[in-house]
Amino acid sequence: MVITIIEMLDQIKTGESKFLVEAQLQVLKMKKIWTPEGNLYVDLVLRDITGTYPHFRSKIEDDIELAKFKVGNVLQVRGEYNRDLDGVLITGTEKLEVYDLTKFVKIPEIDAKDLFSRIEKVIDEMENLWLKQLLEVIFRDEVVKNKFIDCPSAVKYHHAYLHGNLEHTVGMLMAFKNYYLDFYGKNGTKFDVDLVNAGIILQDIGKIYEYEINNGVPLYVKKYALIGHLVLGSELVAKKISAIPDFPEDLELKIKHIILSHHGKKEWGSPVEPGFPEAHVVHSLDLMDSRLRSL
Numbered sequence: 001m002v003i004t005i006i007e008m009l010d011q012i013k014t015g016e017s018k019f020l021v022e023a024q025l026q027v028l029k030m031k032k033i034w035t036p037e038g039n040l041y042v043d044l045v046l047r048d049i050t051g052t053y054p055h056f057r058s059k060i061e062d063d064i065e066l067a068k069f070k071v072g073n074v075l076q077v078r079g080e081y082n083r084d085l086d087g088v089l090i091t092g093t094e095k096l097e098v099y100d101l102t103k104f105v106k107i108p109e110i111d112a113k114d115l116f117s118r119i120e121k122v123i124d125e126m127e128n129l130w131l132k133q134l135l136e137v138i139f140r141d142e143v144v145k146n147k148f149i150d151c152p153s154a155v156k157y158h159h160a161y162l163h164g165n166l167e168h169t170v171g172m173l174m175a176f177k178n179y180y181l182d183f184y185g186k187n188g189t190k191f192d193v194d195l196v197n198a199g200i201i202l203q204d205i206g207k208i209y210e211y212e213i214n215n216g217v218p219l220y221v222k223k224y225a226l227i228g229h230l231v232l233g234s235e236l237v238a239k240k241i242s243a244i245p246d247f248p249e250d251l252e253l254k255i256k257h258i259i260l261s262h263h264g265k266k267e268w269g270s271p272v273e274p275g276f277p278e279a280h281v282v283h284s285l286d287l288m289d290s291r292l293r294s295l
């Protein structure tokens with residue numbers, strides 16, 4: 001009989017020393033463990049919507065079996081709880097292809113279409129035709145656009161869920177518009193408004209490479225995490241600009257600077273620190289939106 005995590009925890013509480021476990025669970029964390037004899041095991045944190053249990057272990061015979069335990073995968077799990085081991089030793093697994101994801105993960109209610117249309121509106125209203133063209137070229141690329149819409153903004157801390165980075169980006173745009181522009185107005189500001197808006201839209205675009213999302217669980221893409229989303233974003237922009245003849249060099253440098261400086265400090269991962277007002281504005285909004293959403 002298939003049991004849930006909460007039912008399994010209740011059974012553990014009864015003090016039974018051993019019992020069989022059969023459950024459908026999602027992989028939340030996976031860590032490889034090598035024994036001194038050279039055997040490979042994985043320690044697993046598995047969950048369903050009723051709870052999370054961090055003490056599963058499985059022996060791994062080959063790479064195909066290891067791939068089953070990719071973070072985010074949903075598995076049919078058989079094993080035995082052992083009080084002496086204080087955990088469940090898995091004896092068999094099967095990767096499920098058909099399941100109801102809401103039984104494993106809470107999916108936040110985000111209207112991604114509405115959020116992306118707000119970004120499109122900001123782009124439509126841009127007066128700087130170079131920046132407008134750059135953003136149109138970037139989002140005309142369906143692969144980039146779809147990844148941008150789905151991308152989480154982190155693995156933990158803030159916006160660590162499907163569409164999280166879209167929500168973060170629109171949060172920054174709306175904060176700039178509603179908090180700043182509606183009060184001071186375009187003429188009362190010393191900032192280049194289009195440059196701030198383009199900077200907001202592009203500051204985290206490198207995350208489309210740095211993160212992926214598997215069944216609602218965000219994870220790092222190892223090879224791109226070696227570079228990081230600031231440099232990845234700057235490289236993406238450089239590539240797209242190279243397809244726009246005569247794009248002004250000073251504008252290219254400014255937009256790259258905003259992306260590379262948006263974390264504000266070198267110790268926070270920025271290779272350069274904000275060097276002009278628009279870069280300071282984008283950094284401040286990034287900090288505010290990410291902090292408010294991680295409270």
Ligand SMILES: [Fe+2]
Nearest residue numbers: 203204229262
């Ligand atoms: Fe960032």
Ligand SMILES: [Fe+2]
Nearest residue numbers: 168203204286
């Ligand atoms: Fe950000």
